[in-house]
Amino acid sequence: MNEIIEHIKKRFPVYEIGEGPNGVILMSVEASRLVPMLTSLKTNHGYSILVILSTVDWLEDCKFQLTYIVNNPEEKRDLGIRVFIQREDAEMESIHTLWEHAATFQREIKEMFGINFPGSPGVDDQFLLEGWDNKPPMRRDFDTKKYAEETFFPRPGRETNDPAAYMKQKLYPDE
Amino acid sequence: MSNTIFDWKKDRSMFPEPDKDGKPVVELDSQKYIKVWQGPNHPGVTGNMALELTISGDEVMEAKTHVGYLHRGFEKLFERRRYMQCFPTSIRMCVPEPDINEYNLSRGTELLSGIEVPEMAGWLRMIALEMARLQVLLRTVPGQGGTIGLGLPAQWGLYYRELILDRFEELTGGRIYHMYILPGGVRGLLPDGFKKRLEDNLVKIEAFMKEVDRVVYSNAVFKKRTKGIGVVPPEWIDQYGATGPVARAAGYKRDVRKDYPYLYYDRLDFDYNVEHESDVFARFHVRRKDVDTTIDLLRQIMAKMPEKGELRAETPNVLHWKIPRGETLVRCESSRGEYLFYMVADGSIYPRRINLRGPSYTHGVVLLEKLLVNANISDVSSIMVSLATCPPEIER
Amino acid sequence: MSLKDIFSPFTAWGKAFEKPVTIKDPIAERPGADRYRGFHKNDISTCIGCGTCETICENEAIDLVPVEGIETKDGDSGLRPRVDYGRCCWCALCVDVCTTGSLSLTNTYTWVEEDPEAYRFTPGVDEKPWDKEEKGWKKPEPGYEFYNLNRVTMEHLEPEERDDTFIEMVKGFSKEQAEKEADRCVECGICTATCPAHMGIPEYIKAIRNDDLEEGLRILYDTNPLPEICGRICTHKCETVCTLGHRGEALSIRWLKRYIADQNPSEKYKKILNSEFIEKNGKKVAIIGSGPSGLSTAHYLALMGYECTIFEKLSKAGGMMRFGIPEYRLPYDQIDKDISYIESLGVKIKYNTQVGVDITLDELGKKYDAVFAGTGLHMGRSTRIEGTDHKNVYQAIDLLRKITLGEEVPLTEHIVVIGGGNVAMDITRSLARLQKQKYGKVGIITTSLETEDKMPADREEVIETREEGAVVNPGWAPQYIEIENDKIKGLHVAQCYSLFDEEGKFNPQCNLDNLQFFEGNMVVESIGQGMDLSYLTEDLKHDLEIDRRGRIKVNEYFQSGIPWLFIGGDIIQGPDVIHGIANGHKAARGIDEFLFEEKKDTPKP
């Protein structure tokens, strides 16, 4: 394992290399170097499976994290590669040329987070949300609760009391 | 003889005709094609999912998967739920086999916060997971017959599934949604006499599987309709990330329980169930063997598990269980293949991101869309069921 | 494919002769499993309306609603959970988290009603067919808890380490311990109502969890300007109602408060509490007595811009906190820390100034815009049994004061203490320490009217007193002190079998056949204290309303019949520091209102 990490380190400017609690090695790389790195992993090092392409919204840092987890079925190892991109007008290179089904992930991410993957087949097609006209819903600044409250009406007759506030009102209202 | 109805199989590139960009256009006005929607409500579709099929005669020209009929945004809902509150929500991401969600979520939470569950809880988790697998297989194995009109065995299977659900009910308090495995451990020991009752059920199920063998497995019609149908070329397996029985039916030795042992699977004795033809029948056959393996595993677990032990590890107060920043990957083998959670914690009491990657994500989308091309419309359900697509795990 | 494959499917016909496996409707004959998660059941007499079930419910299916016939009182919000089955998913997290164990689910399978509103009800209040059903989901036992039911142990000095010294015996929490203890809190807030000062308890505990101790300090000072002191010796009424106490040990609220105060250095207080610049409003208030009530009044008035002067009879501030409570429980430097912060707000303390002697109340009334009196109870009460006029019979309170002042404390090798309250334990333990220092051994017997189970002293006080070598022998009524040659020989007691008569009046009865003699050369009485109101002249008393038991009547803002005179603390309410603090806070608000709003122009007498 270390061998390949050394190898990657030599060839790509990776940083934040660390082992996750399940023994998964995770590292970050500049967005521009991702595709060459994945290509090398896939073709030269047996990381032939794209396990997941996931997005994390770090709203407070104005960043999106894209995590590409690839798997080497021979060695039974996973490698996670993180890429941080700007949240504003987010865009990332597509990897459907490496793994065709990445297009599905990318299509979903486009819809849910609003990250564009130019050239990814069907990336603009709706995936789950037919007729959605709001913010991409998985972005953290989309408030599901607020949306639900504005869009739907609550069942009448629901009201609750906070025990401490209620006790104050009952037992010592003006203290 | 190009462009005749007999020829198109060989030269599909011309049919449907490509437009000037080289993209095939299905010109509906040409009257050569019809568009048929199979689903979202259709007995031949698993769950609420639709296939938009363009057919010519009874051959499928193009297939498109449409999901979104069930989308309840669970991954979004996790954002405002404490880790403990996530677990009853997570199970809805796979209705037939909810326990894998409970397990992954709990294990991920434990990994991220560095908690080890008591040994007893680990064995009980295996019981629940294997029972869940058996219960699904009791639907899908005879159910594969249902897709070609052999409805009876599928009905019988439901009864045997109920037997396992009875065991689930007494172990977990629920029949479908068990909510048994939770962060820190499990929610109950085996009730008195449970092992005996489960063993009785297993015996009955074994007898039933013999019947399935007679009525489905060695059925000339079934073989005719499933052999050579829906063949997944082995090189697609890695390329599309296919897992579980789909990969095993293509000759790959892939099983999370063996490849990335979790819980105490490494203490159990079992093997990969592999076939090579990679068609609907081969996948059925792999699942059929999985039934036996699962029954055997349940017996092994019952024999090897400790008699007494703790249910749950000591955890922080679940109301404010903060998890330090970190990421992890948890996977387990579901009845359909590798079931994986990618979890990110950000130091708060709520998870930053829980992302599910279930087998259907490729089986039900890319793989299905590809396999259906050139298939006969009467085989669509059969192929779909053989891939065990489960829309809620695509939509989450 | 073989011929077999063609024939074998026909074996399916065999099924036609089998017995059907389906169950006939209604399925009532097949009861749910013992653990089945059906509809909710709540034992509403056990439930206290803490709302933890509501907090854990991920579907917001629970509302807390008032229920007729259930009163809101200490330790019970009077609310009960109402479940909306339009949202509930029967996960039973609410059951597993329930702090009192009142909530459960029944194993009822089916329930059909036409009215959708019926599917929202308050379990235990709205009658349901399954109310008597015993089976169903209950919190799994044992070792399955969603929070820790046991306290983090507080480290104490061992008896042999502490029995000859006045060094503080409670060590205080480390960061790790405090955070672990704070983690147990379920944030229900039931305790807040019971705290006399209504402190924001869940909020400051949360600040500990978030490791934001500055925020914690701000929350403490909102309602309590003596956190170092209260964090050590508060009577912690809050802990008696803590919802965790129903199935486990109550939270150590007091020690957590101490932790916050301990961790914040006094130099940073003014910055943290944002009290560096206070605009003066030009009004002056005099405060008599530097006990908790006086200090609290001064603190809150000073924050509002008043110029406050405290007149204190003794040479040091703190009242009973300094001169009563022994140092091993409350070190003087901690008192100083709290008080010096109050002084830093501009509060002046005039020591050795007894109102009524060195300055009259009238004068104060004229010189200042308002006066607050919190002079406490400083005169020991006597049993008045034969022999109490002997010079070697002392009042606990006087001895404790001497100890604080560092004066010579009378001591003999054998001492008898009369009293069963905390003050009696304080003097016993203080004298025991002095005996150990002087004679190398302890020789002290403490006796009380009340029997062991009825002694008013805190249980742990009694235990610790015994650990330190003193004898506590309760249940005896003092008869007379035996004196021989002007020397005390000891105390004669008789067994006391009842304290109150049928009407509930204090009227101890004793059994004169069961007598005891406690040997000792010195007797200390510790049966309560009385007030000294000699500073109230007859003229002033005339304007005050005094009830039958000699207590001055005040309104809810502790304003007396004389509009500019506010009175609080032990002389009005008592019996502890936190009540004094609450009184002072309220009085400060009353004074502010009195001076700035309604009665702005009322001429002063």
Ligand SMILES: Cc1cc2nc3c(=O)[nH]c(=O)nc-3n(C[C@H](O)[C@H](O)[C@H](O)COP(=O)(O)OP(=O)(O)OC[C@H]3O[C@@H](n4cnc5c(N)ncnc54)[C@H](O)[C@@H]3O)c2cc1C
């Ligand atoms: C031994 C002992 C132990 C106790 N332990 C605890 C405990 O653990 N926890 C707890 O909460 N409570 C405890 N208490 C009770 C608590 O100390 C009192 O309830 C509290 O101090 C009362 O506050 P106060 O402001 O009313 O008066 P005090 O604290 O009694 O203060 C009154 C002040 O006024 C001064 N004063 C009196 N007359 C005049 C005058 N004419 N002019 C000027 N100054 C005057 C006095 O010198 C004194 O400083 C204890 C009491 C005693 C005696």
Ligand code: SF4
């Ligand atoms: S958690 Fe239990 S005690 Fe608290 S309100 Fe709910 S049912 Fe009542």
Ligand code: SF4
């Ligand atoms: S069972 Fe679950 S969903 Fe229902 S009220 Fe309780 S916590 Fe909420």
